Amino acid sequence: MALRHLPALCAMAGMLAACQPTSISGSNVVDGIDFGDDSSEWANDGECDDPRFRGPGMTETTLLRSDIRADATDCLTAYLDGQLTTGGPATSRQVTTSVDFGTDNGDWANDGECDDPRFKGPGMTTTPLLREDVRADATDCRNAYRAGTITLR
Numbered sequence: 001m002a003l004r005h006l007p008a009l010c011a012m013a014g015m016l017a018a019c020q021p022t023s024i025s026g027s028n029v030v031d032g033i034d035f036g037d038d039s040s041e042w043a044n045d046g047e048c049d050d051p052r053f054r055g056p057g058m059t060e061t062t063l064l065r066s067d068i069r070a071d072a073t074d075c076l077t078a079y080l081d082g083q084l085t086t087g088g089p090a091t092s093r094q095v096t097t098s099v100d101f102g103t104d105n106g107d108w109a110n111d112g113e114c115d116d117p118r119f120k121g122p123g124m125t126t127t128p129l130l131r132e133d134v135r136a137d138a139t140d141c142r143n144a145y146r147a148g149t150i151t152l153r
Contacts, residue, residue, distance in 0.1 A: 028072045028076065030076060030079065030080070033079070033086060034069060035050075035069065035072040035075055035076045035079075036050075036068070036069025036070055036071075036072050037069070037070060037072050038070070038071065038072050038073050039070045040066070040067045040070035040071045042059070042061075042067065042071060042074075043070065043071045043072070043073060043074065044073055044074060045059075045074065046074060047059040047060075047074055047078075048071055048074045048075035048078050048079075048084055049061075049063065049064070049067040049070075049071040049074065049075075050063075050067050050068055050069065050070070050071050050075045051063035051064070051065070051067065051068060052068060052086060053075060053078075053079070053084040053085065053086055054084065054085060054086075054148065055078070055083050055084040055085050056083050057074075057075070057077075057078025057079070057081070057083030057084045058078075058084065060146070062099060099145065099152065100135060101116075101135065101138035101139075101141050101142045101145075102116070102134070102135025102136055102137075102138045103135065103136060103138050104136070104137065104138050104139050105136045106132070106133045106136030106137045107133075108125065108127075108133065108137060108140075109136065109137045109138070109139065109140065110137075110139055110140060111125075111140065112140060113125040113126075113140055113144075114137055114140045114141035114144045114145075114150050115127075115129065115130070115133040115136070115137040115140065115141075116129075116133055116134055116135065116136065116137050116141045117129035117130070117131065117133060117134060117153075118134060118135075118152060118153055119141055119144070119145070119150040119151065119152060119153065120150065120151060120153050121144070121149050121150035121151055122149050122150075123143075123144030123145075123147065123149030123150040124144070124150055
């Protein structure tokens with residue numbers, strides 16, 4: 001629980017950057033959640049990479065199964081700051097390392113709905129899906145995928 005107070009103590013000392021933790025120690029179980037360790041390649045970058053969480057403290061990149069319980073400092077810090085929650089779409093969606101969202105070259109790109117027929121879920125368009133929209137609506141599909149409102153078929 002000492003991590004919750006770390007930013008305030010560092011700011012008061014005028015050395016915020018020097019006070020950033022390099023890893024956490026002691027019990028990494030808070031509220032019954034095992035945050036694990038910092039073994040991820042992306043640990044200690046200021047963003048939670050553990051796909052069990054969702055919220056503004058999350059990374060913007062594709063989530064990897066290998067980062068489950070492997071980014072403890074970032075995830076625990078964000079959780080204690082109220083920037084993460086558990087459950088919901090982020091834990092039920094398919095986490096993968098190889099989703100190719102393509103480009104935004106489709107006629108319906110950037111309209112807030114995924115038009116790529118490789119996906120399914122409430123984040124999809126309600127209009128008929130077209131073969132030419134495969135990998136042609138990257139931004140909409142990536143955003144819906146990260147939000148957990150679509151999954152790969």
